[in-house]
Amino acid sequence: MSKHDDDITPQKALLTLEPKPPITLIRGYLNNEQQVALINEAQAYPLSRPEIQVFGKFHAIPRQQVWFGDLGCDYLYSGLFIRALPWPKYANKLRHKLAKDFSLGSNGVLVNHYVDGKDCMGAHSDDEPEIAKGSDIASITLGASRDFVLKHKHSPARYSINLQSGDLLIMHWPMQKDWQHSLPKRLKVKDPRWNYTFRQLMVNFHA
Numbered sequence: 366m367s368k369h370d371d372d373i374t375p376q377k378a379l380l381t382l383e384p385k386p387p388i389t390l391i392r393g394y395l396n397n398e399q400q401v402a403l404i405n406e407a408q409a410y411p412l413s414r415p416e417i418q419v420f421g422k423f424h425a426i427p428r429q430q431v432w433f434g435d436l437g438c439d440y441l442y443s444g445l446f447i448r449a450l451p452w453p454k455y456a457n458k459l460r461h462k463l464a465k466d467f468s469l470g471s472n473g474v475l476v477n478h479y480v481d482g483k484d485c486m487g488a489h490s491d492d493e494p495e496i497a498k499g500s501d502i503a504s505i506t507l508g509a510s511r512d513f514v515l516k517h518k519h520s521p522a523r524y525s526i527n528l529q530s531g532d533l534l535i536m537h538w539p540m541q542k543d544w545q546h547s548l549p550k551r552l553k554v555k556d557p558r559w560n561y562t563f564r565q566l567m568v569n570f571h572a
């Protein structure tokens with residue numbers, strides 16, 4: 366693997382190879398006012414950088430996160446048991462907007478805060494057993510633009526999408542079965558980014 370393994374020519378290669386990931390990208394889904402309301406709200410979120418165990422050693426994750434959700438929607442994510450905190454006002458409004466516009470039945474949202482381009486997320490699939498079968502995951506970006514990389518598990522197909530503030534990316538079922546995604550480091554990026562992934566969990570899975 367080269368140092369730039371996650372870099373592909375974004376514009377030209379974008380969704381030209383087969384297979385194509387089952388995604389919908391809506392640029393500028395949130396207007397400026399909606400973005401500002403969410404970013405202001407996010408300043409008060411109880412974010413943390415929990416430690417996770419990788420090959421027996423504990424490391425703080427390279428980003429901050431918090432999980433909001435309905436009662437009974439606790440989440441075991443990266444080996445961490447995360448109890449759902451009550452929905453903040455604007456995150457909840459956004460959940461209802463997604464439900465209205467795309468019939469998305471989410472009952473929880475994972476918020477990730479990338480302080481700058483050093484913060485990142487490694488390649489993974491959001492395929493935890495408590496994710497409701499057949500459900501889509503909706504991802505909203507706020508703040509700095511970052512590359513979002515998709516790679517197919519059984520072929521060389523890879524795509525890079527530059528996600529910008531206000532964009533909505535829907536990862537349709539069963540994308541997580543066949544694809545991994547990541548948010549690589551981008552050391553030139555000095556500004557913070559927030560990402561909200563709205564998910565539908567089976568209620569009381571961990572009860």
Ligand SMILES: O=C(O)CCC(=O)C(=O)O
Nearest residue numbers: 475477491513548560562
């Ligand atoms: O920040 C992003 O765009 C990706 C977040 C993500 O993949 C996740 O929270 O599982």
Ligand SMILES: [Fe+2]
Nearest residue numbers: 489490491546
């Ligand atoms: Fe993910």
